[in-house]
Amino acid sequence: MHNQKPSCGSLAASKLFHSSKEPPLFFIMMRFNIKVALLMISILGFFTMFVMWSLCGDKHFRELGGQLVKSRDSISSEEIDCFINNEYVIGCRKEGDDVFLPFSFLRKYFEIYGKLVNLDGVERFEWSHNSYNKIYYPKGRYDPRGVFMYFENYNVEMRDRVKYVSAIEGVPISTQWGSHGYFYATQIAQFGLSHYSKNLTDPEPRRKVIEDSYKNQAKWIVTSDSFLDRIFDSNVSSNVMKFRTGDHISDIIYLKMDHVLDFVMNVDLMLGGNSCLSVVLQNREKGDIYNLHYISTDVTIKVQENNIYHGIGNTQEWKTLTRDLIVDLDKGLNILREKSKHKRVPRSKLKITGISLFGYGLVSNLTLSTSEHIQNFYNAAEWFVRYQDDNGGWPIPVRRHLANGFSDLQPGWYSSMGQGHALSVLARAYYHSGRDTRYLKAAIAGLKPFTVPSSKGGVLTTFMNKYSWYEEYPTSPPSFVLNGFIYSLLGLYDLMKIAPSGQADLAEELFNDGVYSLKNMITLFDMGSVTSYDLRHFTLSIAPNLARWDYHATHINQLLLLGKIMEEPLFTQTAERWRGYMNGKRAPHN
Template sequence: MSIKSLCCFSLRGLASHRQCIRRILIFFMLFLLVYIIKWLSDTPIFKENHQQQQAQHSKSSIQVQQRQDQNGANPIQEEYNANQCVNHHQSIKINYFNRQTFQGKNFNGKVFIPVEFLSSQFGWVGESQNLNGEKVWSISKRKARVVDPIGRYNYKGPFTWFNFYKVEKRERVKYIDSVTGVPISTQWSQKGYFYPTQICQFALSHFTRLLLNGTKINQRILSDCKSMDIVSTWKVHQTTSIQCIDAIVDGPNKRVMKFAQSRDSSKAMSLNMQSSFKRFIARFEVQFKGSGSISFLVTTKRQQQFTIRYSTAKVGVSFSERSKTVIYGIGTRNVLSRITRDLEIDLCKALLLERRRKGSRKGALSKKAALISVDAVTLQGSGLLGKLSLVDSADKDFFIDAANWLVANQDRSGGWPVSVSHKINKLTLTLKPGWYSAMAQGQAMSTLTRAFHLTKEYKYLRTALLATKPFHIPASEGGVLATVFGTYKFYEEYPTKIPLLVLNGFIYSLFGLYDLKSAVEDVNAHNITSDAAELYRDGIRTLKNLLPLYDAGSDTFYDLRHVVIKAEPIIARSTYHALHISQLLHIDTIEEDPLFARIAKRWMEYMNGGRANHN
């Protein structure tokens, strides 16, 4: 009720005026009464009487409960007790060693700590589980995969557990370069660069899936002079022409389609596609005379259409929001060569780059870029086109592209230098551009020996043989070798002048040396010599003697900086701890020493809450 409504003076007369005054008096008296009651409730005498009444009520309630039959129940008393329990849940601020504070719960004198704190501080996670028909809250360390070996490790088989790796989907992979077919990394530079370790992991993941999934490929041939009527397959205009010819390429002649487009024509040649296709890896051979492009019209699950174009006139990748067109530069392509592209990955990476260009990094793009069909293919320019198909898998192509990159980009020192600087976490050590990594060198050997085994081409083995050179050069002089305690030879993933001794990178280098040693032994009739066997033996000796130093009692150390340079130790996060275990299990298949299995078992117990014994 407003003052205006109370003081509603009008010309209706004196009676109306008196009624308004009466309303004001009543309102004032009510306000005064409320104020007196509040003042009385705050007096000590009132509080004492109220507490006595509560105690008496509680005592009488207990007496009522005691009089209940043991098999009976008192719903009123149960509800009262439940309310009392709720009232005893009190928030309490917890001080953790004067380092941080957070909110907990105090329940009848028992203090409860939130699971979120245990997760952030100790790497523990909690979840509700059903144990023997009873709901329990289960606490464990963060989930991380430990992979048991599939038989004895060797260079002819899968590379450890790399079939689980989807390198091209990693956020730090900017896109897959359409000239070389290998990842462009942004791990230490947002501009993008060729990172040898990531390229090798890309290769080894596809090789391992190739072996485990088989070589059978489901494909839809769209254009092929060997098996199709090209004239009815393509739609041409008066300014364009197509015909099948025999082209001289490396090896036997190939039956290819020669296409031509007049310079003043803007009309592209297009495939007569009777239906859409649900295979999203495009594989084709193409050669352009001058500028040209091949484009794929695709539809996503959100019913959006995009054009993905591979053009000789562009470099890198670009995206046009207005025309919904993604353009990847494929280089000049003045010789007939194969191109294999994952259309879904190419679309996803282009959309992600556009989002970052606008300043947004939120949300995943996998749903937006998920394809449901390829609807059209167009061709512009003049040149030659080999077999064009859509396939559901191309692991061999991706693997060979990466192996070829290693052959083409090895320098005179036998290495693959990293072109960006890298600052070591929490230390003042920085690797300047041009540094080598023993991990990259080792995984390159693992890639190249498998490429040699798959293709029987000696260019891969020759490249692998040169890759051992940096293992003989000290890290202080630009190599990857560190000498520990004046005795043990250690191959550094990050070869700083002061050794760090990163464990996982060292073991990966041993896998590579073992692969090269084994491949050379298999072709020893050709009088090929290598120092890989000696380097491997030295590395295994070092691993056996230093491995106990990585044991942290309930975890493992990522490196030995705390031993070598007395720096603050770095505990390996759960994924790296699991990686250490998996690596030892695979080493155990090729070494007879039970040390590796014994330590792997102990470290596995750490993952399940185990700890080293006290004195």
């Protein structure tokens, strides 16, 4: 069992564990006689007849699996060359007056998707105009206290561009515009909003209390050089577990487990220097062991072989640690292998085989559950309270090059999307916390960058000196990114609806200005068969930057929602037209 007891101060070179398996092969002896030979010949004959019958004839039917299935006819067609725009030639088929073109060509030419699908024994080809088809029709009236858009469907932290979730802040670290990883307000807010939304839509999580030093006391294995006790801690007004181990790795305090399915750990803890709480995960099929160490250090993450170290900070104070162990494992392996395409270990193949403690500290309320959404949400909300700067902004600490022709955004820029999303988080936190004014104060301060021109460090620009626009990327010249703008409007809306009367009038003013702009500018993004992501074609005099289908769908979803909020038919009608584009419809031509 030594390998299943990880140390956290030093690297434990965990060996792979191979579970024994049934011998895969066995042999059956068979007597070979005349009868068998006759039988074999009969079977062979029947099989041959069946195959021939299957391949020949036309318009016949076969009974397959009790279901009447139409057999596909074999068709005779002629090869013919297709000259494409007089530029190149592909091989086609001709039957009568019609010519058939290969999908392999059409796919690339039109950027169309399609796949062969076998349904109940019948093969069919499914053509789809795009690879993305998720349109979310708002079910009811949008409620700023409720689900944010359709974010209950998001799993932000599992995205490739999330490097890992910080164990110090409990929010994701992004690699979107910088590979070293940084706090990205937009992503942190989306993380918070998705968990807030899931908290409302997910079923009540299963939650198993592992150790509360009271009714649930786990069977920790403690060596003679280590110490463990359960005491009442007046600081937290609760029973807690106090531990101290010897210096040697074998002195680790260990709880053997065999836990599946629920992989979100929540624990209150205060660790001494270089102390840690570790969780052992095992691949149930292959036996591989992974150790997740939560260690009292400011080094946020470190991965060595199968040991993934998350620093939880070096301040020796009580903390609540909420960790999705699957995410921590996945991100850790990803860092180890230094590429984003490692094979994920599915949740269903993992189990928790142990939890260990090393060093010294206090531990309380150790649980494993399906989810801890509201805890994740508040981690995000707290981050926004903690990291707001004097301008009311959440500066993005990496340089951003949007496209040639735009000035680079220098580290420290604000994004209307990050600011707006933050408002959506903070407004919900204010509401959910029972009016904790810290959240409201941060949200109101977060309006400031909306009033400062992008040329002066804010996110405000105007279209042709007439229509206000809040820039996701406050470039020079302006870029007018559509989806970020609408997200920022939703943030303003959330705040103006949740803030007590008179406290966020500026949000309402900014929202109304923005909606007025959107009404007047929305069709500038209509490309007749798709939408444009931004207006760079106008401001840089270049080709339009067409929205890929998932962004196109986002445009539609946003307009549908805003159309419902504002009871504005223009938004709804435009969204419906854009939805048609996803099925190959086009705007009329003259």
